[in-house]
Amino acid sequence: MPASVVRNLIPLQCNHCAIRHRAICGALNGDNLTRINDIARQKTYRAGETIFFENDDVDYLGNVLSGVVKLGKLLPDGRQQIVGLQFASDFLGRAFKGNANCHAEAATDVELCIFPRKPFETLLNDIHDLEDRLFANTLDELDAARDWLLLLGRQSAREKVAKFLMMIARRIPNIGCGTEDDTDAIRFDLPLSRADMADFLGLTIETVSRQITRLKTDGLIDVEQNRTITVPSVSRLEAASGQ
């Protein structure tokens, strides 16, 4: 990774970490927490910056503290597919195997908590619970990838966009809508551009835009300033997502 993208590289305090218990670090306490804290450093990226390229020899791994990271793959002719999105508390990088099989890019401004590879792998060997947690994490990512295989292979553009919005709604902080007592309503900011959504859903920008317009005219969502989505009825949107 180019050094130029590094904004800072500062120690942080695991016992004050907001996402610790959701991240793999939830497996740690006492001395073990101190050990990982000793090697943890914060690193930030601006939206659009590349974190690593495919086949890069990445010498660190880490957790997403805030923001959204896109994992993508490219065909020789430039076609792109986003193969994963990492949100706060998700793990980034591949233990015991240095070279990345996809590239990573900050979709929004991103804060990472990174660990140098070698000492982190030592921790994995020493602390069985930590490796178990990372293993479970990887199995969950595999489940998620298989869910998207079904989506990409068998669902329509409308279903794809609806399901994407459902997924974001689950993973992104809700920004509160006027009708607080309506538990079936939800409101959030899209962390991705239309172009990123297209690359994630195997569609074109235009098709994504048209489907959003259709969901809007059908009353399933409301859109302000392109990125702020209000879903008046989550269950109705879910029905439109095909499951």
Place this chain on the structure above:
Amino acid sequence: MPASVVRNLIPLQCNHCAIRHRAICGALNGDNLTRINDIARQKTYRAGETIFFENDDVDYLGNVLSGVVKLGKLLPDGRQQIVGLQFASDFLGRAFKGNANCHAEAATDVELCIFPRKPFETLLNDIHDLEDRLFANTLDELDAARDWLLLLGRQSAREKVAKFLMMIARRIPNIGCGTEDDTDAIRFDLPLSRADMADFLGLTIETVSRQITRLKTDGLIDVEQNRTITVPSVSRLEAASGQ
């Protein structure tokens, strides 16, 4: 799983296992090999039989000894997507989490080497190398799933079929073609029907059939009896696969 599909359930001998060193069992020897051998049993399925259903509480895990297993997911309306294919030496099942997130079906006649879940998970906890190997295995599956995300999201029907044939060629025993000295040629039997290929590639049966015909008329493959494929030039087929 219905007991009716069980053809036999007999002990086997790990030290004579043909796929041991490619499977996760390659991490074992001496006493550890004896320990896993004590819990290993052979189980066979006929082509088309279901091994487990989505959300089943599967009480065993295991290796594929021979044949091909399809992992699939269904939408409520019946649309299907195959999300993984497991070949000889591949691991089947999800450690530390009983309920399956997809269904499994024998694509061909299949022999499995199965381990009851509880004692197998004990082995995983006791033998660090075994868990490491299973972890590495899972990471490879994740890589494979992401490759197919790119395929499903961004590649044409022709590229999909070409890439599928390339993948099968790598994973299935070569049956030898007349021109042995031609290292760029290869010949194999398809383990999947057109319908399975369609469900794997996110296409219809008809489109798969048409693309195979096109590859044949373009001289990229030769087809005998629907299932036997000869590839005169692997590099030319690879070029048609888009990478």
Place this chain on the structure above:
DNA sequence: CGTTATGTTGATAGCCGTCAACATACGTGG
């Protein structure tokens, strides 16, 4: 030899991609 499963081929339709114009927001420099 009939029946079913599997695969191929043709005609047609529809969804989504492509190309293009336009709208809006944002940042930079005059």
Place this chain on the structure above:
DNA sequence: CCACGTATGTTGACGGCTATCAACATAACG
């Protein structure tokens, strides 16, 4: 503060790829 260029997003017209519907061919099987 405005002018301009760029990035992002929307909408329309059109075309092509793949799905759908249908007929037929071949193989498998009892």
